[in-house]
Amino acid sequence: MTESRTFRTMLPHRALTTAAVLLLLCAAAVPVAASSGDRVRTIEQDLPSAGVRSVSLHGPVGEVDVVATGDGPIRLRAVLECDDDGSRCRDAAEDVELQVRQRGDLLHLEIDDWPKLGNRGLSVEVHLEIPRDRNLEIDWGVGEVDVDGIEADLEIDLGVGEVNVRAPERAIASVNIDTGVGEAELRVGGRSIDADGFIGQSLRWSGGTGEAHIEVDNGVGEIVIKLD
DSSP states (O other), X not given: OHHHHHHHHHSOOOOOOHHHHHHHHHHHTSOOOOTTSEEEEEEEEEEOOTTOOEEEEEEEEEEEEEEEESSSOEEEXXXXXXXXXXXXXXXXXXXXXXXXXXXXXXXXXXXXXXXXXXXXXXXXXXXXXXXXXXXXXXXXEEEEEEEESOOSOEEEEEEEEEEEEEEOGGGEEEEEEEEEEEEEEEEETTEEXXXXXXSSEEEEEOOOSSSEEXXXXXXXXXXXXXXX
């Protein structure tokens, strides 16, 4: 659909080179948001969804949990955690900001001012609530991305980690999956479709009756998409 193409043009696809994959593998050794981490700061933002057709979320290291809602506001909560009591991590957490920009009907959300030399034990857990009929793009470095209930176009680009998507089958027209190193699976109505490939895997499915398109690219890790 024209609307979907416009969304992806404004937020270009990122191709992973071999060198980038190696760097991300090193980054994966850094602890991602652990349940035993010490919560040091919480950033919360409620934004009106009127006039917003597409939302993009960009961030570094941690977990992203997206829940589709009705026609309410767009809500984001970012919990910053340190894996120890070191002052360097806490100082870094104080520097982190949530950047919010809107251009036309595109709302851009970014976890910004992240430590540039190592994470200093810092990670973030992001919880995002978004109306189910808004397009969503997620560009994330290392961690886990979970999306539940979206009925519009969805594009996820993850460097290293795990992606889990659950969406209603009736809303989806097609699914495209690519992994550089890892595994990928699509489950449709109780039927499992595995991706093809020896190291990198890809899957193309266009048997849906809906209008939304799902595209997921994971450099290193696992992708599971469930349509039911």
